[in-house]
Amino acid sequence: MHIDDLIEATNHYINSDNQDRPQLSIPKEWAQGRTAYGGLTGALVYSAIREKVSNDRVLRSFSCNFVGPVTTETPFDIEVDILRQGKNVTQVTGKAIQDGNVCVMVQAAFGVSRESKINLRNTDRHAMRAPTKADFLPQIPKITPKFLRHIDLARQGGGLPFTGSKESEIDGWMRFTDPPKALTDAHLIALIDGWPPATLQMLKWPAPASTMSWNIEFVYPHFGFSPEEWFAYQVRTRQATDGYAQTEANIWDSKGQLIAISRQTIAVFD
Numbered sequence: 001m002h003i004d005d006l007i008e009a010t011n012h013y014i015n016s017d018n019q020d021r022p023q024l025s026i027p028k029e030w031a032q033g034r035t036a037y038g039g040l041t042g043a044l045v046y047s048a049i050r051e052k053v054s055n056d057r058v059l060r061s062f063s064c065n066f067v068g069p070v071t072t073e074t075p076f077d078i079e080v081d082i083l084r085q086g087k088n089v090t091q092v093t094g095k096a097i098q099d100g101n102v103c104v105m106v107q108a109a110f111g112v113s114r115e116s117k118i119n120l121r122n123t124d125r126h127a128m129r130a131p132t133k134a135d136f137l138p139q140i141p142k143i144t145p146k147f148l149r150h151i152d153l154a155r156q157g158g159g160l161p162f163t164g165s166k167e168s169e170i171d172g173w174m175r176f177t178d179p180p181k182a183l184t185d186a187h188l189i190a191l192i193d194g195w196p197p198a199t200l201q202m203l204k205w206p207a208p209a210s211t212m213s214w215n216i217e218f219v220y221p222h223f224g225f226s227p228e229e230w231f232a233y234q235v236r237t238r239q240a241t242d243g244y245a246q247t248e249a250n251i252w253d254s255k256g257q258l259i260a261i262s263r264q265t266i267a268v269f270d
């Protein structure tokens with residue numbers, strides 16, 4: 001099932017009355033091990049939130065806690081609460097709830113653009129060559145997460161998971177294999193989580209790992225993205241101790257403009 005169909009179903013769900021609500025569920029083809037792909041569940045909860053916020057307010061910050069696994073092919077609900085709506089900023093939470101348990105908790109902050117005397121443009125650049133095709137991983141049954149059939153990854157630096165690498169960073173590009181109709185913030189959220197945690201390449205053998213928390217700060221201006229666009233991604237492990245890793249990534253559009261900064265805390269059970 002295409003991501004656009006899942007986003008459309010979510011938006012229909014959140015705009016329906018309780019009695020007429022269709023059931024939401026995520027097909028197996030979007031699985032990531034024992035759970036639905038976190039980038040997708042985060043994107044769907046975000047999409048439901050976005051439906052409740054006026055369009056003059058743009059997404060500034062997206063915080064997501066993966067509280068527990070979301071089982072594929074199993075109904076779940078989404079609840080959205082507007083916490084506060086001021087003159088400039090709206091703060092909203094969204095939850096995915098399955099079998100009575102909160103599985104994904106999102107808090108998003110949206111803000112209107114205002115005139116400001118401070119104008120400091122980010123100048124971080126990358127030196128990666130433009131990608132020509134996806135080349136990350138073959139579909140190895142039981143090893144390659146199923147959802148990766150929907151996302152093209154083109155790696156240009158760093159290692160593959162579980163290869164005993166000395167490096168703890170990954171450089172590369174990402175895009176949707178089957179482009180969406182239009183590329184929205186929800187699609188960006190779904191793309192950004194596509195890479196495996198950069199720390200896992202340091203392990204010699206497969207071990208369970210789960211992203212626990214994830215924050216994306218959206219950096220503007222965004223000049224409009226094409227549905228086929230490749231986005232550049234560079235992630236660095238800032239620290240990995242006590243079974244938890246902290247990673248930080250920059251995301252650029254295809255023209256080299258920084259559009260987002262993503263941070264994750266990952267629990268590694270090695």
Ligand SMILES: CCCCCCCCCCCCCCCC(=O)SCCNC(=O)CCNC(=O)[C@H](O)C(C)(C)COP(=O)(O)OP(=O)(O)OC[C@H]1O[C@@H](n2cnc3c(N)ncnc32)[C@H](O)[C@@H]1OP(=O)(O)O
Nearest residue numbers: 033035038066067068069143161196208209210211267269
């Ligand atoms: C050539 C090379 C080719 C390589 C080929 C590509 C490979 C490519 C690798 C991609 C690797 C993706 C790695 C990111 C995977 C997400 O990011 S998954 C998506 C989003 N995150 C989530 O869904 C996490 C949801 N949250 C949770 O599940 C829980 O809050 C946490 C984070 C696991 C908390 O841990 P906890 O309090 O210890 O939880 P608890 O319920 O007690 O469970 C612990 C058990 O779960 C297990 N566990 C934890 N995570 C997992 C997991 N993902 N799967 C299975 N078991 C798990 C632990 O090992 C532990 O097992 P036991 O010790 O009981 O045997």
